[in-house]
Amino acid sequence: MNxxxxxxxxxxxxxxxxxxxxxxxAAYIDLGPLNTAVAMAISLAKGALIVLFFMHIRYSxxxxxxxxxxxxxxxxxxxxxxxxDYMSRGWN
Amino acid sequence: MSDALxxxxxxxFDDAVQQREAATMGMWLFIATEILFFGGMFLGYTAxxxxxxxxxxxxSRHTLIAFGATNTAVLLISSTVMAFAVRVASxxxxxxxxxxxxxxxxxxxxxxxxxxxxxxxxxxxxxxxGRAFHIDAADPQHAELFFYIYWLMTGVHALHxxxxxxxxxxxxxxxxxxDAFRNHDTPVELLGLYWHFVDIVWVFxxxxxxxxxxxx
Numbered sequence: 006m007n008x009x010x011x012x013x014x015x016x017x018x019x020x021x022x023x024x025x026x027x028x029x030x031a032a033y034i035d036l037g038p039l040n041t042a043v044a045m046a047i048s049l050a051k052g053a054l055i056v057l058f059f060m061h062i063r064y065s066x067x068x069x070x071x072x073x074x075x076x077x078x079x080x081x082x083x084x085x086x087x088x089x090d091y092m093s094r095g096w097n
Numbered sequence: 098m099s100d101a102l103x104x105x106x107x108x109x110f111d112d113a114v115q116q117r118e119a120a121t122m123g124m125w126l127f128i129a130t131e132i133l134f135f136g137g138m139f140l141g142y143t144a145x146x147x148x149x150x151x152x153x154x155x156x157s158r159h160t161l162i163a164f165g166a167t168n169t170a171v172l173l174i175s176s177t178v179m180a181f182a183v184r185v186a187s188x189x190x191x192x193x194x195x196x197x198x199x200x201x202x203x204x205x206x207x208x209x210x211x212x213x214x215x216x217x218x219x220x221x222x223x224x225x226x227g228r229a230f231h232i233d234a235a236d237p238q239h240a241e242l243f244f245y246i247y248w249l250m251t252g253v254h255a256l257h258x259x260x261x262x263x264x265x266x267x268x269x270x271x272x273x274x275x276d277a278f279r280n281h282d283t284p285v286e287l288l289g290l291y292w293h294f295v296d297i298v299w300v301f302x303x304x305x306x307x308x309x310x311x312x313x
Contacts, residue, residue, distance in 0.1 A: 048303075
Protein backbone atom coordinates (compact mmCIF):
# COMPACT_ATOMS: atom_id res chain seq x y z
CA MET A 6 0.00 0.00 0.00
CA ASN A 7 1.34 3.42 -0.92
CA UNK A 8 0.44 5.47 2.15
CA UNK A 9 -0.86 8.92 1.25
CA UNK A 10 1.34 11.88 2.13
CA UNK A 11 0.82 14.22 5.08
CA UNK A 12 -0.12 16.90 2.52
CA UNK A 13 -2.97 14.71 1.25
CA UNK A 14 -4.38 14.27 4.78
CA UNK A 15 -4.05 17.99 5.48
CA UNK A 16 -5.92 19.04 2.32
CA UNK A 17 -8.56 16.32 2.81
CA UNK A 18 -9.22 17.78 6.28
CA UNK A 19 -9.46 21.32 4.86
CA UNK A 20 -11.85 20.14 2.12
CA UNK A 21 -14.09 18.42 4.71
CA UNK A 22 -14.38 21.61 6.80
CA UNK A 23 -15.07 23.64 3.62
CA UNK A 24 -17.87 21.21 2.69
CA UNK A 25 -19.31 21.60 6.21
CA UNK A 26 -19.43 25.40 5.78
CA UNK A 27 -21.00 24.94 2.33
CA UNK A 28 -23.72 22.58 3.57
CA UNK A 29 -24.73 24.92 6.43
CA UNK A 30 -24.80 27.93 4.07
CA ALA A 31 -26.86 26.01 1.48
CA ALA A 32 -29.44 25.06 4.14
CA TYR A 33 -30.35 28.74 4.62
CA ILE A 34 -31.03 29.32 0.91
CA ASP A 35 -34.50 28.33 -0.32
CA LEU A 36 -33.91 25.80 -3.10
CA GLY A 37 -37.28 24.10 -2.71
CA PRO A 38 -37.05 20.31 -2.89
CA LEU A 39 -33.41 20.66 -4.00
CA ASN A 40 -32.29 21.57 -0.45
CA THR A 41 -32.25 17.93 0.66
CA ALA A 42 -30.64 16.81 -2.61
CA VAL A 43 -27.83 19.38 -2.22
CA ALA A 44 -27.29 18.44 1.45
CA MET A 45 -27.11 14.73 0.57
CA ALA A 46 -24.77 15.36 -2.39
CA ILE A 47 -22.38 17.28 -0.09
CA SER A 48 -22.57 14.50 2.53
CA LEU A 49 -21.78 11.91 -0.16
CA ALA A 50 -18.77 13.97 -1.26
CA LYS A 51 -17.54 14.20 2.36
CA GLY A 52 -18.08 10.47 2.87
CA ALA A 53 -16.20 9.70 -0.36
CA LEU A 54 -13.22 11.85 0.72
CA ILE A 55 -13.07 10.03 4.08
CA VAL A 56 -13.37 6.55 2.52
CA LEU A 57 -10.88 7.21 -0.29
CA PHE A 58 -8.14 9.07 1.60
CA PHE A 59 -8.51 8.62 5.39
CA MET A 60 -9.57 4.98 5.03
CA HIS A 61 -6.98 4.40 2.26
CA ILE A 62 -9.38 2.81 -0.23
CA ARG A 63 -7.90 4.99 -3.00
CA TYR A 64 -4.63 3.10 -2.41
CA SER A 65 -6.04 -0.37 -1.78
CA UNK A 66 -6.38 -3.54 -3.84
CA UNK A 67 -9.55 -4.23 -5.91
CA UNK A 68 -10.72 -6.89 -3.41
CA UNK A 69 -11.18 -4.15 -0.80
CA UNK A 70 -13.15 -2.03 -3.28
CA UNK A 71 -15.49 -5.04 -3.56
CA UNK A 72 -15.89 -5.28 0.23
CA UNK A 73 -16.58 -1.56 0.60
CA UNK A 74 -18.84 -1.46 -2.46
CA UNK A 75 -20.86 -4.45 -1.20
CA UNK A 76 -21.61 -2.70 2.09
CA UNK A 77 -22.94 0.42 0.39
CA UNK A 78 -24.63 -1.52 -2.43
CA UNK A 79 -26.74 -3.54 0.03
CA UNK A 80 -27.61 -0.35 1.88
CA UNK A 81 -28.76 1.03 -1.48
CA UNK A 82 -30.92 -2.05 -2.12
CA UNK A 83 -32.60 -1.62 1.27
CA UNK A 84 -33.27 2.10 0.83
CA UNK A 85 -34.34 2.06 -2.84
CA UNK A 86 -36.61 -1.01 -2.75
CA UNK A 87 -38.25 -0.08 0.57
CA UNK A 88 -38.82 3.54 -0.46
CA UNK A 89 -40.11 2.62 -3.93
CA ASP A 90 -42.77 0.63 -2.08
CA TYR A 91 -43.70 3.43 0.33
CA MET A 92 -43.71 6.06 -2.42
CA SER A 93 -45.84 4.14 -4.93
CA ARG A 94 -48.60 2.51 -2.86
CA GLY A 95 -50.47 5.35 -1.17
CA TRP A 96 -49.23 4.07 2.18
CA ASN A 97 -50.88 6.87 4.22
CA MET B 98 17.97 -8.47 12.85
CA SER B 99 15.65 -7.00 10.28
CA ASP B 100 12.40 -5.35 11.35
CA ALA B 101 10.35 -7.79 9.29
CA LEU B 102 11.43 -10.66 11.54
CA UNK B 103 9.78 -8.94 14.50
CA UNK B 104 6.29 -9.23 13.01
CA UNK B 105 4.56 -12.33 14.39
CA UNK B 106 2.92 -14.20 11.49
CA UNK B 107 0.12 -16.59 12.35
CA UNK B 108 0.51 -20.03 10.80
CA UNK B 109 -2.48 -19.65 8.43
CA PHE B 110 -0.86 -16.74 6.55
CA ASP B 111 1.92 -16.86 3.95
CA ASP B 112 3.48 -13.57 5.00
CA ALA B 113 2.98 -10.29 6.86
CA VAL B 114 1.38 -8.57 3.85
CA GLN B 115 -1.30 -11.26 3.50
CA GLN B 116 -1.92 -11.20 7.26
CA ARG B 117 -2.40 -7.43 7.18
CA GLU B 118 -4.77 -7.59 4.19
CA ALA B 119 -6.87 -10.28 5.88
CA ALA B 120 -7.19 -8.09 9.00
CA THR B 121 -8.21 -5.07 6.93
CA MET B 122 -10.80 -7.11 5.02
CA GLY B 123 -12.22 -8.41 8.30
CA MET B 124 -12.55 -4.86 9.60
CA TRP B 125 -14.36 -3.78 6.41
CA LEU B 126 -16.70 -6.75 6.78
CA PHE B 127 -17.52 -5.53 10.30
CA ILE B 128 -18.03 -2.01 8.94
CA ALA B 129 -20.42 -3.41 6.28
CA THR B 130 -22.56 -4.88 9.10
CA GLU B 131 -22.42 -1.48 10.83
CA ILE B 132 -23.53 0.25 7.60
CA LEU B 133 -26.60 -2.03 7.51
CA PHE B 134 -27.20 -1.60 11.27
CA PHE B 135 -27.32 2.19 10.95
CA GLY B 136 -28.99 1.76 7.53
CA GLY B 137 -32.10 0.29 9.13
CA MET B 138 -32.47 3.43 11.23
CA PHE B 139 -31.80 5.68 8.22
CA LEU B 140 -34.54 3.78 6.37
CA GLY B 141 -36.97 4.32 9.28
CA TYR B 142 -36.10 8.02 9.23
CA THR B 143 -36.61 8.25 5.44
CA ALA B 144 -39.94 6.40 5.46
CA UNK B 145 -41.42 8.53 8.27
CA UNK B 146 -40.04 11.80 6.90
CA UNK B 147 -41.62 10.90 3.55
CA UNK B 148 -44.94 10.19 5.30
CA UNK B 149 -44.90 13.29 7.56
CA UNK B 150 -42.73 15.94 5.82
CA UNK B 151 -44.28 18.99 7.50
CA UNK B 152 -44.06 17.84 11.17
CA UNK B 153 -40.51 16.61 10.51
CA UNK B 154 -39.46 20.00 9.08
CA UNK B 155 -41.07 21.78 12.01
CA UNK B 156 -39.44 19.50 14.59
CA SER B 157 -36.05 19.85 12.88
CA ARG B 158 -36.18 23.62 13.42
CA HIS B 159 -36.27 22.96 17.19
CA THR B 160 -32.81 21.33 17.09
CA LEU B 161 -29.72 23.42 17.92
CA ILE B 162 -27.86 23.82 14.63
CA ALA B 163 -24.89 25.67 16.20
CA PHE B 164 -24.23 22.66 18.46
CA GLY B 165 -24.68 20.23 15.56
CA ALA B 166 -22.37 22.15 13.21
CA THR B 167 -19.69 22.57 15.91
CA ASN B 168 -19.85 18.86 16.64
CA THR B 169 -19.51 18.04 12.93
CA ALA B 170 -16.34 20.16 12.80
CA VAL B 171 -15.02 18.47 15.98
CA LEU B 172 -15.49 14.98 14.49
CA LEU B 173 -14.03 15.94 11.09
CA ILE B 174 -10.92 17.38 12.80
CA SER B 175 -10.62 14.31 15.04
CA SER B 176 -10.76 12.07 11.95
CA THR B 177 -7.99 14.14 10.34
CA VAL B 178 -5.83 13.77 13.48
CA MET B 179 -6.56 10.02 13.48
CA ALA B 180 -5.38 9.78 9.85
CA PHE B 181 -2.06 11.34 10.94
CA ALA B 182 -1.90 8.93 13.92
CA VAL B 183 -2.21 5.92 11.58
CA ARG B 184 0.56 7.46 9.43
CA VAL B 185 3.03 7.93 12.32
CA ALA B 186 2.20 4.44 13.64
CA SER B 187 3.64 2.99 10.42
CA UNK B 188 6.77 5.09 11.02
CA UNK B 189 7.25 3.67 14.55
CA UNK B 190 7.10 7.11 16.21
CA UNK B 191 5.52 5.98 19.47
CA UNK B 192 5.49 9.25 21.45
CA UNK B 193 3.92 11.16 18.56
CA UNK B 194 1.47 8.28 18.01
CA UNK B 195 0.46 8.38 21.70
CA UNK B 196 0.04 12.16 21.52
CA UNK B 197 -2.07 12.13 18.32
CA UNK B 198 -4.29 9.33 19.67
CA UNK B 199 -4.74 11.32 22.88
CA UNK B 200 -5.78 14.41 20.85
CA UNK B 201 -8.23 12.26 18.84
CA UNK B 202 -9.77 10.84 22.03
CA UNK B 203 -9.99 14.34 23.57
CA UNK B 204 -11.90 15.60 20.52
CA UNK B 205 -14.21 12.59 20.88
CA UNK B 206 -14.83 13.59 24.52
CA UNK B 207 -15.46 17.20 23.43
CA UNK B 208 -18.07 15.86 20.97
CA UNK B 209 -19.79 13.93 23.78
CA UNK B 210 -19.74 16.97 26.11
CA UNK B 211 -21.34 19.20 23.44
CA UNK B 212 -23.90 16.47 22.67
CA UNK B 213 -24.61 16.15 26.40
CA UNK B 214 -25.23 19.90 26.76
CA UNK B 215 -27.56 19.70 23.77
CA UNK B 216 -29.44 16.73 25.30
CA UNK B 217 -29.76 18.62 28.63
CA UNK B 218 -31.21 21.62 26.81
CA UNK B 219 -33.66 19.39 24.92
CA UNK B 220 -34.81 17.58 28.09
CA UNK B 221 -35.32 21.00 29.68
CA UNK B 222 -37.41 22.09 26.66
CA UNK B 223 -39.54 18.95 26.89
CA UNK B 224 -38.23 17.43 23.65
CA UNK B 225 -37.53 13.98 25.13
CA UNK B 226 -40.36 11.69 23.87
CA GLY B 227 -42.59 10.35 26.61
CA ARG B 228 -45.21 11.63 29.00
CA ALA B 229 -43.49 14.99 29.49
CA PHE B 230 -42.98 15.61 25.75
CA HIS B 231 -44.05 19.08 24.73
CA ILE B 232 -43.56 20.94 21.45
CA ASP B 233 -45.07 24.06 19.95
CA ALA B 234 -46.06 22.53 16.60
CA ALA B 235 -49.17 21.98 14.47
CA ASP B 236 -48.86 18.18 14.66
CA PRO B 237 -47.09 17.40 17.97
CA GLN B 238 -47.67 13.65 17.64
CA HIS B 239 -45.55 13.32 14.49
CA ALA B 240 -43.06 15.95 15.66
CA GLU B 241 -42.54 13.58 18.62
CA LEU B 242 -41.89 10.79 16.11
CA PHE B 243 -39.03 12.89 14.69
CA PHE B 244 -37.59 13.31 18.17
CA TYR B 245 -37.97 9.61 18.90
CA ILE B 246 -35.81 8.87 15.83
CA TYR B 247 -33.46 11.75 16.74
CA TRP B 248 -32.76 10.38 20.24
CA LEU B 249 -32.39 6.81 18.96
CA MET B 250 -29.97 7.62 16.12
CA THR B 251 -27.83 10.21 17.94
CA GLY B 252 -27.85 7.97 21.04
CA VAL B 253 -26.62 4.91 19.15
CA HIS B 254 -24.04 7.11 17.40
CA ALA B 255 -22.90 8.58 20.74
CA LEU B 256 -22.50 5.02 22.05
CA HIS B 257 -20.18 4.33 19.11
CA UNK B 258 -18.22 7.51 19.86
CA UNK B 259 -17.92 6.43 23.52
CA UNK B 260 -16.60 2.98 22.54
CA UNK B 261 -14.16 4.71 20.17
CA UNK B 262 -12.91 7.11 22.87
CA UNK B 263 -12.30 4.22 25.30
CA UNK B 264 -10.40 2.18 22.67
CA UNK B 265 -8.37 5.16 21.42
CA UNK B 266 -7.37 6.13 24.98
CA UNK B 267 -6.32 2.54 25.66
CA UNK B 268 -4.27 2.50 22.43
CA UNK B 269 -2.69 5.88 23.32
CA UNK B 270 -1.41 4.54 26.66
CA UNK B 271 -0.19 1.32 25.03
CA UNK B 272 1.72 3.31 22.41
CA UNK B 273 3.19 5.85 24.85
CA UNK B 274 4.26 3.52 27.70
CA UNK B 275 4.68 0.11 26.06
CA ASP B 276 5.58 1.00 22.46
CA ALA B 277 3.06 -1.75 21.69
CA PHE B 278 2.71 -1.02 17.97
CA ARG B 279 6.35 -1.04 16.88
CA ASN B 280 6.45 -2.91 13.54
CA HIS B 281 2.89 -4.00 14.31
CA ASP B 282 0.70 -1.03 13.39
CA THR B 283 -2.26 -3.03 11.94
CA PRO B 284 -4.35 -2.58 15.14
CA VAL B 285 -3.94 1.21 14.87
CA GLU B 286 -4.98 1.13 11.21
CA LEU B 287 -8.13 -0.88 12.07
CA LEU B 288 -8.95 1.46 14.97
CA GLY B 289 -8.65 4.34 12.49
CA LEU B 290 -11.12 2.64 10.11
CA TYR B 291 -13.65 2.35 12.95
CA TRP B 292 -13.24 6.00 13.95
CA HIS B 293 -13.58 7.23 10.35
CA PHE B 294 -16.75 5.14 9.96
CA VAL B 295 -18.28 6.75 13.06
CA ASP B 296 -17.39 10.12 11.51
CA ILE B 297 -19.15 9.20 8.22
CA VAL B 298 -22.36 8.25 10.08
CA TRP B 299 -22.40 11.71 11.66
CA VAL B 300 -21.72 13.39 8.29
CA PHE B 301 -25.06 11.97 7.11
CA UNK B 302 -26.95 12.45 10.40
CA UNK B 303 -26.05 16.14 10.61
CA UNK B 304 -28.04 17.47 7.58
CA UNK B 305 -30.89 14.98 8.11
CA UNK B 306 -31.47 16.08 11.71
CA UNK B 307 -30.58 19.76 11.86
CA UNK B 308 -31.26 21.08 8.37
CA UNK B 309 -34.52 19.66 7.00
CA UNK B 310 -35.97 23.16 6.59
CA UNK B 311 -33.89 26.08 7.86
CA UNK B 312 -34.67 28.69 5.23
CA UNK B 313 -38.32 29.48 5.96
